[in-house]
Amino acid sequence: MPPVVDTLRLTAEDAIGLVERGEVSPAELHAAYLEAIEARDGELHAYLRTTELGDGAGIPIALKDVISTKGVETTAGSKILSGYVPVYDATVAARCKAAGLNLLGKTNTDEFAMGSSTENSAWGPTRNPWDPSRVPGGSGGGSAAAVSAGLAPWALGSDTGGSIKQPSALCGNVGLRPTYGSVSRYGIVAFASSLDQIGPVAKTVRDVALLYSIIAGRDPHDSTTAALPEPVRVPEGDSLTGVRIGVPVELNEAKGIEAGVKREVQGAIALAEELGAEVGECSLPLSVRYGLACYYLIAPAEASSNLARYDGVRYGPRAEGATYREMVERTRDEGFGDEPKRRIMLGTYALSAGYYDAFYGQAQRVRTLIIREHREALERFDLLVCPTSPTVAFPVGERIDDPLEMYAADLLTIPSCLAGLPGLNIPCGLADGLPVGLQLIGPQFGENTLFRVGHALEQAIGFDTVPERLR
Numbered sequence: 001m002p003p004v005v006d007t008l009r010l011t012a013e014d015a016i017g018l019v020e021r022g023e024v025s026p027a028e029l030h031a032a033y034l035e036a037i038e039a040r041d042g043e044l045h046a047y048l049r050t051t052e053l054g055d056g057a058g059i060p061i062a063l064k065d066v067i068s069t070k071g072v073e074t075t076a077g078s079k080i081l082s083g084y085v086p087v088y089d090a091t092v093a094a095r096c097k098a099a100g101l102n103l104l105g106k107t108n109t110d111e112f113a114m115g116s117s118t119e120n121s122a123w124g125p126t127r128n129p130w131d132p133s134r135v136p137g138g139s140g141g142g143s144a145a146a147v148s149a150g151l152a153p154w155a156l157g158s159d160t161g162g163s164i165k166q167p168s169a170l171c172g173n174v175g176l177r178p179t180y181g182s183v184s185r186y187g188i189v190a191f192a193s194s195l196d197q198i199g200p201v202a203k204t205v206r207d208v209a210l211l212y213s214i215i216a217g218r219d220p221h222d223s224t225t226a227a228l229p230e231p232v233r234v235p236e237g238d239s240l241t242g243v244r245i246g247v248p249v250e251l252n253e254a255k256g257i258e259a260g261v262k263r264e265v266q267g268a269i270a271l272a273e274e275l276g277a278e279v280g281e282c283s284l285p286l287s288v289r290y291g292l293a294c295y296y297l298i299a300p301a302e303a304s305s306n307l308a309r310y311d312g313v314r315y316g317p318r319a320e321g322a323t324y325r326e327m328v329e330r331t332r333d334e335g336f337g338d339e340p341k342r343r344i345m346l347g348t349y350a351l352s353a354g355y356y357d358a359f360y361g362q363a364q365r366v367r368t369l370i371i372r373e374h375r376e377a378l379e380r381f382d383l384l385v386c387p388t389s390p391t392v393a394f395p396v397g398e399r400i401d402d403p404l405e406m407y408a409a410d411l412l413t414i415p416s417c418l419a420g421l422p423g424l425n426i427p428c429g430l431a432d433g434l435p436v437g438l439q440l441i442g443p444q445f446g447e448n449t450l451f452r453v454g455h456a457l458e459q460a461i462g463f464d465t466v467p468e469r470l471r
Contacts, residue, residue, distance in 0.1 A: 004028045007036045008150035008466050012207040015059040015153045026102060027053050033060050033104055037151050040470075045126050046136075046146040049073060050105035058100030061211075062152035064143050065106040066113055067198070068187040069093050076189040077109040077121040077139075080335025081316045090187025091222065092156060092198050092215045099214045104152055107142030111337045112307065113158055113191045115139045116166060116409035119400050120339045127396065128171060130434055130467040134393040137167030137409075143201050144171040148467060154202040154211050158188060160195045161295050162388075162413025168201055168425040169388035169437020172465050174454065175201045176208050177413075179444050180420035181226050183212075184219035192302035195295075195417055203465045205426065205454040209234045212447060233448045235455035241276035243453060245269070246381030249281055250288040251412055256390045260431025265387045268428040268438045271460050272385075272453070282377045282384070287415035290366050295414045296407060297350050297363035304347030307340060342403065367418050374419040378443045383453060387412055388425045388437030416441045424450040427463040435463075 004024055005015075018024040024032075030053040041047055048065050051072060063069060066076045068086040070093075075081040089097065097103075110120040118126040118141030126141040128134040129149035136145040140157030144167035147155050157164040159177035168175025176199045183198045190196060200211035213232035219225045247269060252262070273279050312318035312331030319334050321327030336344070350359040377384060390411055399406040416423050421441055428438040438457070442450045464471075 005032050007033055008470055010150070010153055011203045012059060012153040012210065013204065019059060026057055026059070030060050030102055030104065033152060037105070040149050041151055043127065043132055044129060044145050044149055045124055046107055046142045046149065046151055047105045048075065048108050048123055048142070051103050054097070054102040056097065056100040056102040058102065059153055060104035061096055061101040062104045062107050062143060062146050062155035063093060064140050064155070064157045065109050066158050066189040067093055067156060068189070069103060069106065072103065072106065074106065074189065076113065077111040077123065078335065078337065078340070079122045079317070080310050080331070084316050086187070088187065091184035091219045093187065095215050107146055107155060109142055110139035110339070112189065112303070112340050113139040113160055113163055114303070114339045114343055116406050117399065118142060118167070119396065120337060122337055125396060128393045129470060130172065131393065131469070134395055134434070135170065137170035137389070137393065139163040140201070141167045144168050144173055144175065147171070147173050147201050147203060148465065149470065150466070154200060154207050156198055156215070157201050159197050159199055159417065160191050160299060161417050162410040164199045164201060165388050165413045165423050165425040165437070165439060166410060169427070170393040170435065172427045172435030172463065172467070173201050173203065174205050174208050174458070175199065175425045176212060176447070177417065177423045178212060178216065178447060179422045181224050182216050182228060182445065184222040184225050186219055186221035190306040192299040193306065194302060195299060205451055205458050206234050209451045229445050230448065233451065235451040238456045238459050239276050240272055240453060240456050243277045244381045245272055245277045245279045246282040246377055246384045247279060248284040248377065248384055248386055250284050251386035254288050254390065254411060256408060256411065257387055258391050258431065261387050261389070261391060261436050264429030264431060264436040265438055268457060268461065269385060272457060275456055275460060280381070282380060284373050284377060284415065286366070286369050286373050288411070291370060291415040291418060292407060292411055294363045294366045294370065295418060296346070297359050298367065300343040300347030301350045301360045302347065304344045304351065307344055310335065370415055371419045374416065374421060382449055383446065384441040386439050388439040392431050392434035392436060412439065420444065422447050422450060424454050426454045426458055427465065428457070428461055429463065433468065
């Protein structure tokens with residue numbers, strides 16, 4: 001019996017309409033996605049586990065496996081959390097549930113969200129629906145691949161240095177990293193607390209805006225959250241008249257940007273001018289020169305503190321040891337993969353006596369300069385644009401043994417993350433048959449502007465989000 005809907009082309013907004021009109025029941029829609037997962041996910045490995053239909057009267061949603069879900073195993077892609085079943089929902093999961101969304105499953109992730117390819121998962125890599133020999137990006141490659149392959153109408157990911165934006169670019173999705181503090185981190189497996197942010201992944205800008213409206217806002221469980229200054233607006237229209245778009249020279253001419261990526265991004269910028277936008281150049285010299293180094297001091301330092309809680313006593317499996325110290329050492333040695341170990345050691349060193357001010361303290365001062373640099377640029381422009389990823393999706397295994405080359409995948413997404421600013425990826429074309437992402441960066445709480453511009457460009461570009469091999 002054929003499925004009740006074609007999940008490959010179904011947007012979340014379309015799915016909501018089907019359910020509201022009574023053309024499809026929540027149970028039928030859930031079953032259709034589970035059937036699609038059964039048919040296609042064996043090749044892609046976007047999901048770590050799926051779930052049966054819940055009590056919601058709405059459509060399904062997939063959640064990255066760093067988001068705590070009551071009664072459903074949450075591992076953050078790590079063996080050290082194997083078997084951990086939360087006793088409560090993260091705030092974003094609770095808000096999705098309150099909106100009637102049914103949990104479809106938990107998606108694969110680089111271990112503790114540390115990676116740019118989803119190859120660091122303890123449960124094996126996820127593959128790109130456009131070409132399974134290539135990575136889907138990371139750390140949220142599972143959520144991006146699930147949406148791209150029609151295995152979920154929309155999903156939530158987490159973004160520390162680009163883990164929503166970059167996989168969305170490589171998989172041809174729309175993905176939003178919201179303003180830091182606009183979405184609660186309560187119940188999220190922590191990586192770097194001053195950077196982590198939860199955000200939506202979907203096929204269209206309107207879908208992303210709808211999901212953002214569900215999860216955003218003040219949460220008494222998270223003191224870093226703030227109320228939104230204005231309601232979330234689901235975008236309409238195709239005019240960009242009056243919008244001022246800045247093109248940071250350094251982010252658009254950075255070393256390593258592939259020719260095909262540059263071509264498609266420049267084409268999208270030209271299209272924005274045709275739609276009425278005012279486009280001009282600006283400069284963010286510190287962001288490209290120091291952003292990557294700054295991030296890879298701050299994020300590992302915070303990770304070394306956050307991951308200290310995994311000692312074999314409170315979470316997950318416990319290794320045998322004659323003493324407490326031996327038990328902790330063996331648990332961490334067996335439970336953590338190479339990338340978390342690498343970052344924990346780097347972060348611990350950066351925070352150690354005699355080195356704190358020279359490394360972590362200095363990185364925080366540079367971060368302040370990067371924040372100031374972005375603020376000054378956004379005083380002249382409503383938003384900034386550049387490529388999301390310097391390259392299209394690269395082959396599985398190509399960078400796994402070269403951490404520095406892997407880190408460079410986030411060169412263009414990291415600066416605005418350090419500044420706490422919202423960033424939206426929209427697909428803007430193909431290079432070598434693979435998606436290219438355009439990154440829109442706005443001021444704090446500037447999501448509505450990003451949605452307006454992203455939607456107008458999305459309509460004008462007409463990118464087909466269904467991977468060519470699955471059409």
